[in-house]
Amino acid sequence: MHPSAFMSTMSTDLASLALSVSMAAAAGLIGSFAIMRRMVLAADPMSHVALPGIGVALLLHRSPLLGALAMLLFGAVLIWAIERRSRISTEAIIGVTFSVALAVGSTITSGEDLIDALLGTPGALPPWESALGMLGPLAVIGFVLSSRHRLVISLVSREIAMTSGIAVARTELYFLLAFALTIGLGLRYLGVLLMGSLIIIPAAIARRFARSLNGMLWIAVGTAVSAALAGTSCAMLTGQHSGPWIVMIAGGLFFVSLLKPAADR
Amino acid sequence: MIHALEVRNLTVRLGGTEILRDLTFSVPRQTSLAIIGPNGAGKTVLLKALIGALPYTGHIRWAPDTILGYVPQKLDIERDLPLNGHDFLRAKASLTKGGPAEIGQAVRSVGMDPAVLRTPIGSMSGGQFQRLLIAFALLGRPNVLLLDEPAAGVDAPGHAQLSEEVRALQSGGMTVLLVSHDLSVVYRYADCVLCLGRQGFWIGPPRTLLTPQMLSEVYGAPIGFHVHDVH
Numbered sequence: 001m002h003p004s005a006f007m008s009t010m011s012t013d014l015a016s017l018a019l020s021v022s023m024a025a026a027a028g029l030i031g032s033f034a035i036m037r038r039m040v041l042a043a044d045p046m047s048h049v050a051l052p053g054i055g056v057a058l059l060l061h062r063s064p065l066l067g068a069l070a071m072l073l074f075g076a077v078l079i080w081a082i083e084r085r086s087r088i089s090t091e092a093i094i095g096v097t098f099s100v101a102l103a104v105g106s107t108i109t110s111g112e113d114l115i116d117a118l119l120g121t122p123g124a125l126p127p128w129e130s131a132l133g134m135l136g137p138l139a140v141i142g143f144v145l146s147s148r149h150r151l152v153i154s155l156v157s158r159e160i161a162m163t164s165g166i167a168v169a170r171t172e173l174y175f176l177l178a179f180a181l182t183i184g185l186g187l188r189y190l191g192v193l194l195m196g197s198l199i200i201i202p203a204a205i206a207r208r209f210a211r212s213l214n215g216m217l218w219i220a221v222g223t224a225v226s227a228a229l230a231g232t233s234c235a236m237l238t239g240q241h242s243g244p245w246i247v248m249i250a251g252g253l254f255f256v257s258l259l260k261p262a263a264d265r
Numbered sequence: 266m267i268h269a270l271e272v273r274n275l276t277v278r279l280g281g282t283e284i285l286r287d288l289t290f291s292v293p294r295q296t297s298l299a300i301i302g303p304n305g306a307g308k309t310v311l312l313k314a315l316i317g318a319l320p321y322t323g324h325i326r327w328a329p330d331t332i333l334g335y336v337p338q339k340l341d342i343e344r345d346l347p348l349n350g351h352d353f354l355r356a357k358a359s360l361t362k363g364g365p366a367e368i369g370q371a372v373r374s375v376g377m378d379p380a381v382l383r384t385p386i387g388s389m390s391g392g393q394f395q396r397l398l399i400a401f402a403l404l405g406r407p408n409v410l411l412l413d414e415p416a417a418g419v420d421a422p423g424h425a426q427l428s429e430e431v432r433a434l435q436s437g438g439m440t441v442l443l444v445s446h447d448l449s450v451v452y453r454y455a456d457c458v459l460c461l462g463r464q465g466f467w468i469g470p471p472r473t474l475l476t477p478q479m480l481s482e483v484y485g486a487p488i489g490f491h492v493h494d495v496h
């Protein structure tokens with residue numbers, strides 16, 4: 001291989017690795033709060049809300065990532081608004097929204113494009129997608145770390161949060177937007193079917209062992225990043241999609257974690 | 266404003282049902298108001314309306330310098346929630362710019378063993394968790410404390426100790442609004458009692474209001490209570 005070609009491949013691989021790691025860290029953090037808010041299972045259906053956006057973007061010959069992000073962020077605001085109006089649980093509203101989105105998405109997305117959307121697209125990314133892939137997770141990480149105290153109080157009691165001066169509705173909207181952004185960015189690299197798993201599995205492992213908030217966040221991020229590093233490396237070696245590898249490794253870690261008793265409470 | 270709170274013509278409807286109707290009362294600063302009444306009379310609804318968590322008609326006016334501390338009725342916390350007492354108090358302290366010293370003071374003032382703060386909040390006993398909630402409410406130096414059955418789920422000695430601690434807070438200059446089913450505690454500690462009944466509401470000093478005849482009217486059944494000796 002020519003040295004310049006080798007360097008180019010190396011830099012692509014490193015960029016891909018950096019993207020996976022930042023995405024995994026964001027997924028671990030957002031998943032920790034999602035599991036504590038009893039909405040972790042919503043990650044999977046929520047990811048399907050992106051499908052109509054991907055379909056429309058492909059029809060218009062635009063980036064599927066932009067279509068997915070636009071639809072997910074719109075979906076997050078819609079879910080938040082319905083929840084405020086109806087007081088139906090977030091999970092139930094996401095369930096309804098996801099079913100409709102999946103139905104709409106399947107009529108306008110098909111074939112190979114759908115497979116790519118479901119499993120993620122490997123290979124080199126345009127510079128703006130790489131930049132977005134790095135900045136998006138950093139924004140999510142920044143939000144979770146700076147808002148963790150508000151999120152903690154809100155999940156214990158809305159009324160306590162209100163009397164503590166927290167704008168509960170706004171905090172919930174920002175959380176849903178960060179949740180949607182994490183899923184949207186992950187779709188491009190992991191795929192619709194797999195992004196939800198990276199949010200659920202590390203948080204599920206962390207919840208078994210953590211006895212404090214910091215413990216929860218560290219274990220979830222550590223697990224997600226380890227799975228991303230190992231999965232991306234396996235994908236590079238085999239030339240396959242990284243998404244399935246990352247999720248298989250995260251799933252393996254979950255089953256290994258079952259061998260150790262959960263934290264004594 | 267000489268009162269900590271003024272309420273006029275307060276009406277709260279939930280799901281088409283009128284829970285509170287045309288309620289008017291005021292609470293002078295640095296006094297304690299006990300809110301009593303049978304189940305379903307709207308005691309918790311009143312507190313939630315006062316903190317702005319429920320829609321209402323009428324007027325609720327807090328003194329401009331009011332800083333609220335709120336202790337809700339027993340919360341249903343998942344046992345395996347990975348949050349311990351430290352996490353919970355630090356979260357509030359970070360909002361009120363309080364430090365470890367303020368947390369330590371709040372914990373001491375409710376008679377809580379600091380070692381308990383390492384326990385996940387879902388695994389705390391009823392008494393430990395109630396104390397934690399009160400310590401949480403005290404962070405940020407509130408001047409009004411709203412307590413919704415703070416001794417629910419607490420054993421008898423813990424109950425008496427909590428009552429003494431609440432009394433000490435009020436003596437320190439706090440205005441206290443307390444929902445309670447324990448009429449002996451109300452009789453002993455409250456400056457004023459608001460009785461919410463199905464037929465209306467009554468307000469006045471405990472000695473005037475907590476009579477067998479009045480209690481029978483409020484609760485719809487004969488009610489007796491024991492007045493503990495005051496030490």
